[in-house]
Amino acid sequence: MKLTTAGESHGKALVGIIEGLPSNLKIDIAEINKYLSLRQSGYGRGARQKIEKDEVEILSGVRNLLTLGSPLAFEVKNKDYENWREVMAPEGADTDKRKLTCVRPGHADLTGAIKYDQADARNILERASARETAARVVGGCIARQYLKALGVEISGYVKSVGNIIDPNIYAFESVLKAKESPLFMLDKEREAEAKKLLDKLRTDGDTAGGIIEIRVKGLKSGFGSCMQYSTKLDAILCAAIMSVQAIKGVEVGLGFGAATLLGSEVHDEIFFDGGYKRKTNNAGGIEGGMSNGEEIVLRAAMKPIPTLMKGLETVDIATNTPAQSAGERSDVAAVCAAEIILESVVAFALADVVSRRLGGDNMREVLERYRALR
Ligand code: EPS
Numbered sequence: 001m002k003l004t005t006a007g008e009s010h011g012k013a014l015v016g017i018i019e020g021l022p023s024n025l026k027i028d029i030a031e032i033n034k035y036l037s038l039r040q041s042g043y044g045r046g047a048r049q050k051i052e053k054d055e056v057e058i059l060s061g062v063r064n065l066l067t068l069g070s071p072l073a074f075e076v077k078n079k080d081y082e083n084w085r086e087v088m089a090p091e092g093a094d095t096d097k098r099k100l101t102c103v104r105p106g107h108a109d110l111t112g113a114i115k116y117d118q119a120d121a122r123n124i125l126e127r128a129s130a131r132e133t134a135a136r137v138v139g140g141c142i143a144r145q146y147l148k149a150l151g152v153e154i155s156g157y158v159k160s161v162g163n164i165i166d167p168n169i170y171a172f173e174s175v176l177k178a179k180e181s182p183l184f185m186l187d188k189e190r191e192a193e194a195k196k197l198l199d200k201l202r203t204d205g206d207t208a209g210g211i212i213e214i215r216v217k218g219l220k221s222g223f224g225s226c227m228q229y230s231t232k233l234d235a236i237l238c239a240a241i242m243s244v245q246a247i248k249g250v251e252v253g254l255g256f257g258a259a260t261l262l263g264s265e266v267h268d269e270i271f272f273d274g275g276y277k278r279k280t281n282n283a284g285g286i287e288g289g290m291s292n293g294e295e296i297v298l299r300a301a302m303k304p305i306p307t308l309m310k311g312l313e314t315v316d317i318a319t320n321t322p323a324q325s326a327g328e329r330s331d332v333a334a335v336c337a338a339e340i341i342l343e344s345v346v347a348f349a350l351a352d353v354v355s356r357r358l359g360g361d362n363m364r365e366v367l368e369r370y371r372a373l374r
Contacts, residue, residue: 001352003139007076009129010084015075016135018142020355021061023069024363025146032056032141035340036076039137042336043182044161044198044208047329051080056138069361072142076134088126098122101318104325106306113317121317130245130334133341140344143351149363150354150370152218154343158184158335159299161194162201162208172217172295184336202332205310209246209302210335214342216285216296216350220373221276223291223353232289233353240349241300244341246334249301253284268294298346302338305331 001021007014036054054076061072081088087098100121103109112124144154157178159166166187178184185191201208224233234252241250251257258266268278278294285296311324331337360366 001143001348001355003136003348005132005135005139007078007132007135008088008126009078009131010080010088010126011078012081012088013075013077014132014135015073016139018061018072018074018139020352021067021069021072021142021146022355022360022362022366023067025067025142025149027058027062027065027067027142028145029056029058029065031145032138035137035141035344036134038179039134039337039340042184042334042339043195044202044331044333044335045337046331048080048331051083053079054134074135074138076138078131087122095120099318100125100326102316102323102326103314104306104308104327105312105314106303110315110317119318128245130337130341133244133337133344136244136348137340137344140341140347143348144344146351146366147219147347147354149367150218152216152350152354154214154216154347154350156184156212156214156339156343157186158210158339159213160211161185161333161335162197162210162304164190164194164197165211166190172215175213175215178339184339198332205308205327206332207304207306207308207330208333208335209304210333210338212300212302212335212339212342214241214296214298214300214339214346216298216346219285219291219293219296219350219354220370221291221293222373223350223357224286224289226288226290229289233291234286234289236349236353237286237296237298237346240345241298241342244300244338244345246302246305246338247300247342248303251284251299252286253297254282255284255299258282298342300338300342302335305334307331 002019005016033055040049057075059073061070086094103121108124108128109121113121155175157175183191183194225231238250266282268280268283281294285294307327307330309327309330314323314325316323358366358369
């Protein structure tokens, strides 16, 4: 399965093409739109989200809500394009307007402008923007629907915002409730503290990051491989997570915590109870690069958004003189958006791994082959 995305943040639309879907997968468009809307939600989002109301339009590959096995093409329109047409139009755009030369530390602006030989960092930021992730949520939702047909579920929650950290461990059923809360946090006291922090940062013109935990339940063992580095499930899922804008760290199971513990404290002891089981799940459901049948547990660290309303010291690349980086509008935090995006990219990467093992041109074949696995 492959997803290619295209589209600029203030261009006409975001588009995507998914190749490799089997036929007869039932597509739930309302569910895709629900996740698109969740990606836009969350405490700490900025004014742009009041302009957009993301909805998917499927252009090909689906007939009467069933996939055809052909490439599935889709688009999500940018409503803000109407305000940017004269700046962003493919033909006749006024490129002197809305130039960005006071490059923002932490964004792709400066390195991208040098690499792509651009005097205006707008030609970089438009594509580097996290707006692109709306297309990945669409792809991820379709992958989620493929996995759900096999009984595999994906969920997650926000574990920290800035320095406010929820240290608790939650059952999958509790994690499913996270999206009922404004910050997708499960600890209500800490969520209230996090909201206060974000209110203060909005006044200060600053931003915050956070930690997101993603869980996968119901996957049989043996997905991924120990035979070649490039086919290891943890490597594939972590690469998918690291491909998301603003993600700077990722861990599986105990992750960094495993480094300071003893072997006897870390490794999950095995017993037999009608099937092989583990007493604990410190490995986060992956051993030797393969799913082991336990829940997959992944955590990602998101850095604070690099557009700060109060600005940071930088250089104006038009003159090479000192300047303040500009921010017209910015999210204070986008940890809830990141939670939805990470669920989506994990779903897509996992669906690809599953479909590589199972093959199958239609869902009947896929389901038969999955059921036949030990
Ligand atoms: C982004 C800047 C902001 C964010 C945007 C990502 O957009 P704008 O410059 O239009 O205010 O809101 O994210 C989205 C639009 C989105 O849908 O997630 C950036 O510079 O990366």
